[in-house]
Amino acid sequence: MSAPHEPAPTAPVPVVSGPAGGGIWTARFIWVTIGAVAMIFLAAMQSLAITTVMPVVVDDLGGAALYAVAFSGTLATSVIGMVVVGAWCDRSGPTLPLTSAVVLFVTGLLVAGSAPSMEVLVVGRLVQGLGIxxxxxxxxxxxxRVYPSHLHGRVFAAFSAAWVVPSLIGPFLAGAVAEFLHWRWVFLGVAVLTALAFTMVALRLWGLPMRAEEPSSSRLALRLVCAVLVAAGALGVSLAGEAGAYAWALVAGSAVLVVAAIRPLLPRRTLRSGRGLPSVILMRGLIAGALFGAEIYVPYLLIADYGFSATWAGLGLTAAAITWAVGAEVQGRIGDRLGNSRIVVGGTALLTSALVVAVATSLWHLHPGILIGGWAFAGAGMGLMYPRLTVLTLAYSTTKNQGFNSAALSISDAVGAATTIAVLGLVFTAVRAGEGSAFAAVFLVAGLLAVIALLPGLRMGHAHEARS
Known part of the structure; x- marks a missing residue:
């Protein structure tokens, strides 16, 4: 079934337009910029912090069997939030949907932070997923709708940079909060700060005409049902490791469900890598899977094969976080001069090179510094590509489908990462049981996925050329 939405226009909104009129930090935009970047920062901080403190939470509340669900459930419900808010934005503008999403996110944090049991904490995490x-x-x-198109690259570069500091200090800060205060403040503190950050954005947005001139008439009920089915499939894939001998059967069944249900949530021809926007959306899911599926095994390899402590192993990802921000800044400043093809080829080459280094390190037990330095190339490649894909998604959109297309990009991201993480986990377990090089196997599969991403990457087109 094709997606119930308006197709991308034949003459899409240009990526580059008109005179600059100031940057994203000028008086016209500064409060929206600060508030939005702060909200991204806090979401990143919370995500990294929860990974650090969840073992402490389980020790305190019990319910170890729900440990994985506390993570996978949030990812699954986020798909539902993406679809509902995307459709709502297309119908009435982003102000009310953003407000509702923040309320859900903060509510989930408060529920989790005050949870008397692991079951209640998981409920809070599910609500968080809807919100985030x-x-x-x-x-x-x-x-x-707030920034002119020539500033979109700068904004998304700032969003990418907002992940760097959490990557550097998030785990350490979360551990300190849990040790010297209480793990509950990891949730409650972010809830308070998110409310303050949103206030900066809301005060500006409520005075702007944000409604679409031609509201979308797409069928929300169908999309909502599909979102629930995709969430169920993503959750099934995430839980496949608990299915024992039936793991691969659960993955196959869940994958069929996801593919069948996700089609109405994506632009037409996305799964066939149609030219333009469909290939943008598809590439996002592929590179998300390649990076995030492999990244969790970098510290694992440093701990298992090189005897690193958990703290020092986590620092193995620090260089990649920094180079991600550098790559995003380069894309934001000169991305239009580089062009999409160069960004795609350069970005995938950097990501693939990092995975090749990881394969070589795990096979021949090279010096760990080679792995850490090589993984920095992955961050640089993703920094170039990730925000560029978001810029192109908006450039191929109109006010009637900006919400739908933005939701499709996020859904592809989430489902691609969740599915790849689950599959690589099964690959790792199977190869390790056969006494093969399990780390090399997962890095190799991720590398193949990065290479495959070139196919849609070279079919994305150049949205700004439509009016050049």
Whole structure:
């Protein structure tokens, strides 16, 4: 079934337009910029912090069997939030949807932070997922309707940079909060700060005409049902490791469900890598899977094969976080001069090179510094590509489908990462049981996925050329 939305226009909104009129930090935009970047920063901080403190939470509340669900459930419900908020934005503008998403996110944090049991904490995490999925999509639409198109690259470069500091200090800060205060403040503190950050954005947005001139008439009920089915499939893939001998059967069944249900949530021809926007969306899911599926094994390899402590192993990802920000800044400043083809080829080459280094390190037990330095190339490649894909998504959109297309990009991202992480986990377990090089196997599969991403990457087109 094709997606129930308006197709991308034949003459899409240009990526580059008109006179600059100031940057994203000028008086016209500064409060929206600060608030939006702070919200991205806090979402990143919370995500990294939860990974650090969840073992402490389980020790305190019990319910170890729900440990994985506390993570996978949030990802699954985020798909529902993305679809609902995307459709809502297309109908009435992003202000009310963003407000509702933030309320859900903060509510989930408060529920989790005050949870008397692991079951209640998981409920809070599910509500968080609804909020964070919707918040991301709504912020993309805010960018589309508040900033001129020539500033979109700068905004998304700032969003990427907002992940760097959490990558550097998030785990350490979360551990300190849990040790010297209480793990509950990891949730409650972010809830308070998110409310303050949103206030900066809301005070500006409520005075702007944000409604679409031609509201979308797409069928929300169908999309909502599909979103629930995709969430169920993503959750099934995530839980496949608990299925024992039936793991691969569960993955296959869940994958069929995801593919069948996700089609109405994506632009037409996405799964066939149609030219233009469909290939943008598809590439996002492929590179998300390649990076995030492999990244969790970098510290694992440093701990298992090189005897690193957990703290020092985590620092193995620090260089990649920094180079991601550098790559995003380069894309934001000169991305239009580089062009999409060069960004795609350069970005995938950097990502693939990092994975080749990881394969070589795990096979021949090379010096760990080679792995850490090589992984920095992955961050640089993703920094070039990730924000560029978001810029192109908005450039191929109109006010009637900015919400739908932004949601599709986020859904592809989330589902691609979740599916690849689950499959690589099964690959790792199977190869390790056969006494093969399990780390080399997962890095190799991720590398093949990065190479495959070139196919849609070279079919994305150049949105700004439509009016050149």
């Amino acid at each position: 999925g919707g918040e991301t999509v709504a912020l993309y639409v805010v960018v589309a």
